[in-house]
Amino acid sequence: MMVETHTHEISTKGQGDAHDITAVAARAVAKSGMRAGIATVFVVGSTAGVTTIEFEPGAVHDLNGVFEALAPREADYRHHLRWGDDNGSSHVRAALLGPSVTIPFRDGKLLLGTWQQIVLLEFDTRPRRREIVVQVLGD
Amino acid sequence: MMVETHTHEISTKGQGDAHDITAVAARAVAKSGMRAGIATVFVVGSTAGVTTIEFEPGAVHDLNGVFEALAPREADYRHHLRWGDDNGSSHVRAALLGPSVTIPFRDGKLLLGTWQQIVLLEFDTRPRRREIVVQVLGD
Amino acid sequence: MMVETHTHEISTKGQGDAHDITAVAARAVAKSGMRAGIATVFVVGSTAGVTTIEFEPGAVHDLNGVFEALAPREADYRHHLRWGDDNGSSHVRAALLGPSVTIPFRDGKLLLGTWQQIVLLEFDTRPRRREIVVQVLGD
Numbered sequence: 189m190m191v192e193t194h195t196h197e198i199s200t201k202g203q204g205d206a207h208d209i210t211a212v213a214a215r216a217v218a219k220s221g222m223r224a225g226i227a228t229v230f231v232v233g234s235t236a237g238v239t240t241i242e243f244e245p246g247a248v249h250d251l252n253g254v255f256e257a258l259a260p261r262e263a264d265y266r267h268h269l270r271w272g273d274d275n276g277s278s279h280v281r282a283a284l285l286g287p288s289v290t291i292p293f294r295d296g297k298l299l300l301g302t303w304q305q306i307v308l309l310e311f312d313t314r315p316r317r318r319e320i321v322v323q324v325l326g327d
Numbered sequence: 328m329m330v331e332t333h334t335h336e337i338s339t340k341g342q343g344d345a346h347d348i349t350a351v352a353a354r355a356v357a358k359s360g361m362r363a364g365i366a367t368v369f370v371v372g373s374t375a376g377v378t379t380i381e382f383e384p385g386a387v388h389d390l391n392g393v394f395e396a397l398a399p400r401e402a403d404y405r406h407h408l409r410w411g412d413d414n415g416s417s418h419v420r421a422a423l424l425g426p427s428v429t430i431p432f433r434d435g436k437l438l439l440g441t442w443q444q445i446v447l448l449e450f451d452t453r454p455r456r457r458e459i460v461v462q463v464l465g466d
Numbered sequence: 467m468m469v470e471t472h473t474h475e476i477s478t479k480g481q482g483d484a485h486d487i488t489a490v491a492a493r494a495v496a497k498s499g500m501r502a503g504i505a506t507v508f509v510v511g512s513t514a515g516v517t518t519i520e521f522e523p524g525a526v527h528d529l530n531g532v533f534e535a536l537a538p539r540e541a542d543y544r545h546h547l548r549w550g551d552d553n554g555s556s557h558v559r560a561a562l563l564g565p566s567v568t569i570p571f572r573d574g575k576l577l578l579g580t581w582q583q584i585v586l587l588e589f590d591t592r593p594r595r596r597e598i599v600v601q602v603l604g605d
């Protein structure tokens with residue numbers, strides 16, 4: 189059993205921007221040389237989230253539409269009163285989606301479906317530099 | 328420390344169908360012979376999800392009702408334009424819920440509450456054959 | 467590679483009560499003496515959830531507001547018909563948010579952002595005694 193920590197940086201364009209980070213996680217698993225285990229894909233920060241989706245523009249658009257209905261960007265948020273921020277919607281969306289997914293792998297390959305990609309969703313209202321951690325445990 | 332991969336197949340009846348898969352995960356932990364660790368319960372594919380709930384028909388009905396309000400089956404989705412699919416609501420719901428839960432175990436038993444079951448939620452609009460992966464790590 | 471199980475109890479005040487449990491997880495990692503790995507922070511029970519958020523009263527208020535819109539406390543729930551309970555909203559919210567987060571650590575420190583705390587959200591309609599499990603795996 190081993191653990192290996194991989195980090196990766198991504199520049200995002202602000203709220204709604206989505207990045208397919210499947211290859212980042214797959215590479216971390218491949219480089220580790222491990223055959224079976226789990227990869228935890230985690231985004232550092234409280235205004236972005238990680239999940240899996242069929243990564244095509246339509247599905248990403250649809251998902252962003254539901255987040256806009258749930259926590260509209262232009263609504264009033266108590267969070268804004270604290271710092272003069274405008275990203276209350278970002279905090280709510282990120283807390284709902286969560287910062288990580290954990291994906292099993294076997295024979296050195298992530299056990300994802302063909303149409304199932306790991307995606308970083310930027311919720312902040314401005315472009316951000318994001319750090320992704322892929323923590324690989326297994327043997 | 329060890330890792331063991333268990334897979335299990337389930338036939339679902341389409342959107343809203345829910346399956347209690349607690350026993351699948353508990354059996355994987357028991358068979359592994361491990362005493363303490365984590366079990367990651369993961370569904371392969373982008374139109375189903377995994378969470379925990381009190382598994383009784385009322386609570387499952389209530390949860391499906393919230394998903395229907397969030398991402399109605401009959402709404403318009405950009406995803407439909409891509410493939411002529413009718414399962415945009417499925418993709419959105421699955422991305423929101425996420426494909427996995429990770430449950431700790433000790434003394435060979437999952438540390439779930441009495442009324443807390445692990446559930447597979449089918450979101451696709453047609454019956455599917457689902458592959459569940461239970462990845463057990465521990466010693 | 468090792469695994470260590472830490473448990474921690476918290477008294478909550480009922481629906482909407484939120485607790486910053488980052489220090490609980492950080493202490494579990496520090497006590498384990500492990501340098502790199504993952505900490506799975508899990509709440510036992512089906513009417514509470516765990517996520518990460520910037521833990522300040524405004525953001526917590528905003529998140530609770532979205533849960534109230536999604537699954538209003540005073541709405542009708544099928545779950546109420548089963549047990550005469552009044553916590554249908556609690557079950558739905560908990561299933562949506564999920565019972566756990568998994569956080570990577572390195573150099574003995576959780577890789578959280580500066581404004582990213584691990585939070586227990588109580589969804590039940592009455593005060594509860596909650597058991598938090600922090601399962602630490604790594605080396």
